[in-house]
Amino acid sequence: MIVLSLVLFAILLCFGFVLLFGAPYLPTLKPQVRAALELANVKPGETLLELGCGDGRMLLAAAHVGVKSVGYELNPILALIAWLRTIKHRQMITIIWGDFWRQPWPETEAIFVFLLPKYMKKLDTKVMQYKHKPVKVTSFAFEIPGKTPAAVRDGVFLYEYDL
Ligand SMILES: C[S@@+](CC[C@H](N)C(=O)[O-])C[C@H]1O[C@@H](n2cnc3c(N)ncnc32)[C@H](O)[C@@H]1O
16 A cells, blocks of 8 residues: 555656646647648658657657657656657657756757747747757647747647747
């Protein structure tokens, strides 16, 4: 009983402490995964960065169309699930357990997020500081304040940054 309580407490802690740094876990549904990939128009050989990759579903969908990806995930349970789910695609998919606000972002053509409204301005600032090349940002559910999306489909907003 004590062991079970400790396990439950640890699981709650993993899902709870993420709230201090970003959005809680809620998976993106298939139509929105498809919409995000189509809007970002990432091509085989290009890279997608997912900030908070959850169970890895977006990364898997990207791999199926030949797109490499990197996913940051703070929740260790989800990071492990994503790592295991994507194990067959290790050449294409990298899972990084950590806080994406505090890590350097790799070079990428596109970024996908499903966060919370209160983080969208911070995201905008961070993308503006991103010093690589033009990047497309797709966000499920939440808009970037003060920016007009280049396109919207199925609740996914596309933003184009020409840095
Ligand atoms: C709303 S869920 C979306 C999950 C996944 N992107 C999807 O669309 O299915 C947000 C995810 O971001 C993760 N997350 C929140 N803040 C984070 C941070 N600062 N660094 C890394 N991951 C974070 C959460 O643990 C959660 O899995």
